[in-house]
Amino acid sequence: MAGISAINAENQLNNFRKSAFMAIIKAIFSFILSILKGFWVYFRKFQSAVGTLLFLMLVLFIIVSLFKEESITVPTNGALVVSLDGAIQEQKIYDQSPAAALTGGEIKRQTILREVVKAMDLAATDNNIKMMVLDTNHLAGALPATLHYIGDAMTRFRKSGKKIITYGNSYSQAAYLISSYADEIYLNPYGAVEIYGYGSYQSYYKGFLDKIKAEVQLFRVGKYKSAMEPFIRSDMSPAAKEASLALMGDLWGEFTNSVVAGRDLNKAEFVASFDNADVDLASVKGDLGAYALKYKLVDGLKTREEWRVYLAAQLGTTISGLKDKFIGYNSYLTVKTPAILPPKDLIAVVYANGTIMDGQQPQGVAGGDTVSRHLREARLNNNVKAVILRVNSPGGSAFASELIRQEVLQLKKAGKPVVVSMGSLAASGGYWISAQADEIWASPTTITGSIGIFGAIPNIEGTLAAIGITTDGVGTTPLSFAGIGKPLPEKVKAIIQSNIESGYDRFLNIVAEGRNMTVEQVNEIAQGRVWTGNKALEIGLVDSLGTFDDAVAATAKRAGLTDYRLAYWEDPIPWEAKLLTEIMERNATLGKMLFARTTSPQDILAAQILDKLSIFAQLNDPNNAYVLCVTCMGMMDAGR
Secondary structure, three states: HHHHHHHHHHHHHHHHHHHHHHHHHHHHHHHHHHHHHHHHHHHHHHHHHHHHHHHHHHHHHHHHHOOOOOOOOOOOOEEEEEEOOOOEEEEOOOOOHHHHHHHHOOOOOEEEHHHHHHHEEEEEEEOEEEEEEEEEEEEOOOOHHHHHHHHHHHHHHHHHEEEEEEOOOOHHHHHHHHHOOOOEEOOOOOOOOOOOOOOOOOOOOHHHHOOOOOOOEEEEEEOOOOOOOHHHHOOOOOHHHHHHHHHHHHHHHHHHHHHHHOOOHHHHHHOOOOOOOOHHHHHOOOHHHHHHOOOOOOEEOOHHHHHHHHHHHHOOOOOOOOOHHHHHHHHHHHHHHOOOOOOOEEEEEEEOOOEEEOOOOOOEEHHHHHHHHHHHHHHHOOOOEEEEEEEOOOOEEHHHHHHHHHHHHHHOOOOOEEEEEEEEEEEOHHHHOOOOOEEEEOOOOOOOOOOOEEEEEEOOHHHHOOOOOOOOOOOOOOOOOOOOHOOHHHHHHHHHHHHHHHHHHHHHHHHHHOOOEEEEEEHHHHOOOEHHHHHHHHOOOOOEEEEEEHHHHHHHHHHHHOEEEEEEEEOOOOHHHHHHHHHHHHHHHHHHHHHOOOOOOOHHHHHHHHHHHHHHHHHOOOOOOEEEEEHHHHHHHHHO
16 A cells, blocks of 8 residues: 555656646746737837838828929920820829739820820920920820821921921831821831731620620610620621721721821822732841831931930930930920919810710719719809810710710700810710710711610629529519529510610700701611711711811800810819829839739730620619710720
8 A cells, every 4th residue: 555655646746747847838938929929019010110111201202203393494496305105195094003003904104185285386386496306115005086186286386397306116007197297207227117007806705605604685776886796796797897897998098198198108109018018028138127218108217326316416416415405295384384364264175085984983984973063063154155075985874975965955055155076086975975066076087976875784694503503583573683693584675675776766866956967867877887087077977177276266266255265174183193193104114023914825815805894894874775886995995
């Protein structure tokens, strides 16, 4: 017994030692852990403070760099430098998402059309400005009407007796069109003039939708209303081909006329050169620069250093002194636009720019409520004597378009003239809101018409079923439906089609009343057909061909004004949105380095599909009725 007791005591002692040891270890571990936790908390606070401080310093630095006042002077016998960077826009678009940049999205630079034209016109009468240097190397593209409008301003500049010269690493088709208005065009010896002609091509997704067991339930009126065709066909319909070929032919005719006139070329030879381009290029051993020079597309081939030497000679300075002879058009406007007391009488310029969508929308989208409010504000402002509705839109929501049209009628009822100035696009809903203005101006290459209407609702029941998701339920009437999870009931389809047909009749009547035509006459030129401004004038859809400036003069005459000022009716932009956009634009190169975009074929294809399907995000009409030229949207995005 004594031996057993001794063993038990020894075991208890060992257990006590183990417990004490473990308790000490736990205490030490807890102590170390508490120290580490405390350290981590303070470290995170320190990290947060340092990060916040660095961020604030960065923001402060950017704000100072953006808004600091610099002494800007116009150089004597200097050159106005017009750099057409990125997309040429009617309005500055401030809703570029920072998230897009962080995930590799493209940061788009922007050039504002009216600012470029204003700078050119001011410089034409400025004795300090000897010449203009045009830079199109970073031009992302623009539709023909926009390019011709800038070209007209270049022509006015040249008529003042001043020279315009341009130099390109290469010239895209859009860049060459605008460069053809210059006196001299120079090209890098390893560059090219890339003129291919206009075309209308797009991807068709019927086969893809069949594979994923989805469909687009489409309702439309109009033989040529090819909107949404890519979702219900695998190829372009004969009617769409007919209309597109006619449209492209008209635009190409204006392109060739402009280039031939600007470069003093033989038109027949220029047109024929496209048939023989492969043989002609082989004759200069495939040298694209030599080809451009041989066929007088450019005046000379120069390296960048040779270009700088040439510029210095033109401006009577040295290469190192060139920077003192240059002034960018934005800086020039800062100097040449002093704050003055405006005349009492105003002509309000209201923009319908971008896709027409229901509700309030930012610049770059023509919100039905936004544009209507701007028109209403102009009507109620006693200083506003007339309104120019500047339309650059492929259309969109029928309901939003109708809201805008109603405000146009209210302006006319109030005795204030309303003149529409069409930009590059005024199609479908863009024409709906224009039809009943007092006067309509377009450029020869404005894309307009597309008088038609459609409705589109996706059905992804099969797609969901393929991944094991089904949709079921009950409704209180035969009109209850399950959104895009099931096909529309037949009665609902009939109702939507009836509404679309009614909308088309309404569209025809609006145009007939506004253009003093019969409904039958309008129907002959409607059917969703798209026209150029040239053809639109012939068939009575517009009153005159000319620029925005011509529309301004016509508005002033109609309102009996001689002393007036243009007031651009736009919502104030929050300072943080302006700052973010400026940061993104100025640091576009850095963004591309940090967040490189993928160029793999599969990712490019996926992006194209997602971009095409994103059209449904813009279809927010409460009645699912759309007056939208989808083909025009593609042209607008491509800048062709």
